[in-house]
Amino acid sequence: MIPKPSLDPERLLQELEQLATYSDTPKPAVTRVVFSPPDLEARAYLTRLCREAGLSLRADGLGNLFARWEGTAPELPAVATGSHYDAVPYAGMYDGTVGVLGGLEAIRSLQRAGFQPKRSIELILFTAEEPTRFGIGCLGSRGLAGALVPDSLRELTDSEGRSLEELRQIAGYTADLDEVLLPEGFYHSFVELHIEQGPTLEQEQVPIGIVTAIAAPASLRVTLEGRGGHAGTVLMPERRDALCAAAEIILGVEAFAKNSGSINTVATTGLCEVYPNAVNSVPSQVRLEIDVRDVDPQRRDGVIRSIIQGVEQVGTRRGIDYNVQIVNLDPPAKSGTEVLRALASACGEAGVKFKPMVSRAYHDTLFMARVCPTAMIFIPCRNGVSHRPDEYASPEDIARGTYILALALAHLSYAEDKPSEEKPGAPKDSPPIFID
Template structure:
């Protein structure tokens, strides 16, 4: 039987535990139905064949999606603002409003004929996390801010993570003003026609503006599904380098010039492509190299090509390894050019540094998984996300949930309600914990 002293001790001990943690996260009840309904409504703002979703930056569908998101944020009592490129911020003020906020979000644009969950899960999932925390009476200490990023996909202006890059200062106004879409519409005109008429200025966000950034996202591959694990904790994000290589030759008649006399840039490009595959196969687990675009000029069936231009995308989480593959690939390309007597030019389009997720944030996400008894797996994100750039300025972490057969950027992209529920519960728990750290 318990004595009065024992009861007193237990009471004081539990008070001590609560005070020591400074807060406690109440039982969170995520409303998955409400979240999926929001995702489906957002999916209707699309200029494409159902069920594929097409929502390009500053299109009328993007504008309608923006209005819908802002209305949802306001309905949940969040104060909404935006910057000149249209990154949208929805803030839940904490009891210490001057402390650096905890941020969570993702993007809501899509590629052509894409899926329902990529990016949008991170925006609406963050909103659902906030709504669930509000509903159980949680009061944040640091403010919690949802960020809905402008244009993570490359679909309209050929540049990825436009909003997050602008926010952290890795994309300047000068660079933005040079952008044009494939119809020749300038970024500036498109921006203003979407209602963002405020003069473009450099983003001046301070290093300590956010104390943490956490992005919830579908995995876009099938490691979690294969392993039967519901949550992925991202440790690193691989980043791309993009090069354009062009070989040129004199061309000639397809009928008259014999093979031994030709200086054929297409054969140089072909030999290069097969060599590249062999080079990458030496370390197949890490480096990725892709030739995604090939332009053959003049492109006539009856003429030997005069030029071939191709894109070379190399990705890795290790920058030194990425540089090594690039150097070896370009050396080989030059050797092939000499052998085949064609000229070669190389253009470096861009290189982004790979990102490491912040160990402290990863630990908080791990603790949140344990608190909910969810198993998890640490993994690398091969696709890049807004987190790649947020990590250049703020301590960042990413939570992955499985998507069916790893499919993404396609109309049948799918995440189950059960997986979404677990992802948002972990996100809510993580945001609540971070708001008291």
């Protein structure tokens, strides 16, 4: 029933190269921040490609784009794939884009092979998976899944004080934010193709990873306010140095993760900003941003509690005012059994070895898992490097992942109406999101 997908790997690579030219930094570095000129150029380019493939397009108020290949049973929940095409400053050209253009090529390869889908197949181009502009990752997929409610979306601003509300309207996305949330049962299943962003597949020489779970991410923003002064005249016992307090917290974050009892716990103080940041001034203010992840959300939350207690202790002992804000505290996602089965079957048909694995990076799939059963396909990337100009995935690995994706989408398109008795992988209700 399902023909062999007829892939055009050369075209796919050319399109990846073309997409990489929409950037605010010179080649090979890619910088494409949501609603910046390169992001808008990328949207125009991708929209054109989807139209050329005969897909029908819709956009929601966040700028998420949906390109639909109508099936013979358009009334059934659709099968979806997709990823993101924004890029952090000085990133590479494969993160996200492989799932966007690979998703499109998977559809085209089925079209070329004469395949006719039963359930419609949709390609989703998510807005702003990276937290660069608005400080929170997976903006588009959070919106689709209701993990960010419209009122929270309306309060988001970038570091220059420009609101998401303003920027989306300028970009041409004027639809009501209340209509971003997907209706229940809208999708049958979702599969995302992505580079691993870690070294495992390359090291173990396995060409495909099938993601069974995504680790639960969380992030904190800590602000510290002590007392500034002249570095020469304020004696040591009189000091309330915000950077010294921050240093203790940074080391605490590291120690709590190391001592969690599991290799799967990671915690990072990725951002540290000091005021006034002058060699001859005692630092009066510091802002830290901290990332904590674990496959076990209870263990992760234990680390977060330790960090918060640590901030309180350091602040109290040093006479530093502190504020801790939980920016996000997301549940982990377990992949859907039937989607995993479709991916395993596809690998079997293609004669490709795969490795079941956990994703410690998070992806739009984490939020799509609140909407429908999901899974992810990982392909190797050189030295596990990502978010850097030298990020690289080989043409063979990209083509292989796209081929597996195409087969899986075809299978899922003909899956039973109720694909499984299972619930979506993660609880619908999300913890409150605090935005300042």
